[in-house]
Amino acid sequence: MISPDIIRRLQAILPPHCLLIAQEDVKPFETDGLTAFHSTPDVVALPETEDQVKAIIALCRETQTPIVFRGAGTGVSGGALPVDGAVLLAMTKFNRILSIDPLARIARVQPGVRNLAISEAAAPFSLYYAPDPSSQIACTIGGNVAENSGGVHCLKYGLTVHNILSVRVLTIDGEELVIGSEALDAPGYDLLALLTGSEGMLAVTLEISVKLLPKPERTQVVLAAFDEVEKGGAAVGAIISGGVLPAGLEMMDKLAIEAAEAYSHAGYPLDAEAILLVEVDGTQEEVSEDVMRVREILLASGATDIRTAKDEAEQKKFWAGRKAAFPAVGRLAPDYYCMDGTIPRKALPAVLKRMAELSTEYALPVANVFHAGDGNLHPLILYDANQPGEWEKAERFGADILEMCVAHGGSITGEHGVGIEKISQMCVQFGNAELQAFHGIKACFDPDGLLNPGKAVPTLHRCAEYGAMHVRSGNLPFPELPRF
């Protein structure tokens, strides 16, 4: 519990409308997008000026009070989950786009700006900000930088780390650092990469310069059906080794197709074991050429049905099913549990086969939706939390999947981050030496461990536990957003 003295001092820094203390006011901040974990914050600070942020940081440092930063709270690994005795510092009021330079193709923004707002502001110049998490209407760029967020277009356009030029941050020592620059590199170590994806553990971001890209002249979507999942997986590899770099390359298995079709009537073939959605973009001619090559490769890979969207409306329809796949699958069972592992693509058949066996062993169905282009799996385990023991079973099943990803040379998280949720699985992926190095990096920036304590990197004695995303039925966070 935070001391009354600190509350008084916060009241001296912030006007009343920027400081939430009453139970009913702080309650909405008890969780992020991962609602299985919650903890009521002692106090929520919503500063409006950088001076206020500096004063709060100085106060917390002096009194050794922990701080948890928060953006829109759409994170799905508990990164913004309140910590006991900490100040929850939300950056959402820093929501101004400071400048857009169309010639330089750079937008300078505050951390509370929503991801989509950047592309909207850049649209009059036919430019956009490439990383597009499906939460993009709500999530903030500050949160994106903290999580190194992705989207469906990562394979071609990269993650957040590839699309930002510089950040201005404030450390717990109260130092303001400009990291990176509007040139293409900066002297010294690549601290920009280190800060990106650091989950609010190293510093608070005050300003970000992002790269803007020209909007492609044209996009086209091809849908292909397969009578075996393995064939679909092999087709993904064939497209990529065939020299096409699709803007998006998504795959769904039978259970996911059935659920999506029932939910959004996208026109998916129900007799298929797997479908692929291949989006190519570029100039008019480039797209025509790529579509032809993609169709040839799909045919050679044994696709049973190949459709190219006739027009923009059909493209939207093809995507609609995929984008609604999570809520669609969510209707099949009282609860589902979403994983975020990545694997080398060649391991796909083996991983899917083992997942099917595990599904039988645990007697829990699993639907598969993936960013197949970059090997990012989102298996959705279906279960009923009201049945005694089912959640524990689902949790073990999920743990087995993540361990399998690591065993195949993959990772426990492709885009959702570690947060509090996957903190135990970090021990599966990294050895003690690497974990110690991570603690060392943290200590370089935050020697007293005041920023987001207990997240992202496990203490060594914690390494036997596992956690996972657990979405309760009827309590889906952000139900209005498309889900990837």
Next chain:
Amino acid sequence: MQALQERIRTTHLPLRIRAGGTKDFYGQSLAGDILDVSAHRGIVSYEPGELVITAKCGTPLAEIETLLDEHGQMLGFEPPRFGAASSLGGTLACGFSGPRRPYSGSARDFVLGMEILDGTGQHLKFGGRVIKNVAGYDASRLMTGALGTLGVLVQASLKVLPKPQSELTLQFEMDEATALKHMNEWAGRPLPLSASAWQSGVLFLRLSGANNAVREAHAKLGGEPHLHGTEFWRLLRDHEAAFFSGDLPLWRLSLPACTPPLDLDGKQLITWGGAERWLKTNAAATEIRPRLAASGGHATLFAVGEKSVGVFHPLPAALMKYHARLKKLFDPRGILNRGRLYPDF
């Protein structure tokens, strides 16, 4: 590798990490006994369908690029060679990228994972072999461009790209200011650009992509096709073009691409759409650095010249503090490539 670890563990003297030795010219100072890593070589795995290659860091770039080429793929950052013996590790340690960099990304952008030996000889594995991976701090990219001061790079995994079907280099006669304007304007349009440079009144532009896309873009932009485009960019990339010869110090200026022509003594060559400019000059560092800092850039004394002026742009004190802490974390005894980046480490 065990021998390397043993050597690091037992040494009491600074070690100078070296593979092909093609970049001995680069950096502040070369101190210490040579730690030869060139024998630690070989491609560990490569699957074209994965777009990922893993190789030991002593592997020559040439070997990697030949293999990729056989499968119609390439390193997207088009690394310079500076000699036949150029190794993967040296390239990543220096963080060098070539002409394609502004359009498809830098060396660090393509790094997926890195194995290093830290200053105590400890073997650490960061990142991985998959394209998406956000577990743990991004130490692999931190190592890229750190000039071996944080660890001996022993193995790296990189994302690779399909090679474009066709490439075409165009030339346009225009002055420097007009060229800068065009390079930036065109980069904001959906054109298949993959390299740009300006020198002595001529703008050079490379288009890469599907056959039709390149043809179509040529029709839109005009310009005279260059008959030896491939060779032109290779010479530029490896600093074998005529511009780079001669005894004058060579400065690399990195700055926002839109910065108007820089009025500095000497001759200039512009690359990276205006974001990188090469300067052959006798002008003093005290003249060059403030000019760059004022436009939001930085200047490196890349080759030739008196290094006592400081090869790399000095860091603000607050940033230096975090650099020093990271150095101490990964190399507590300060033995790896001491003085190569900044005098104290």
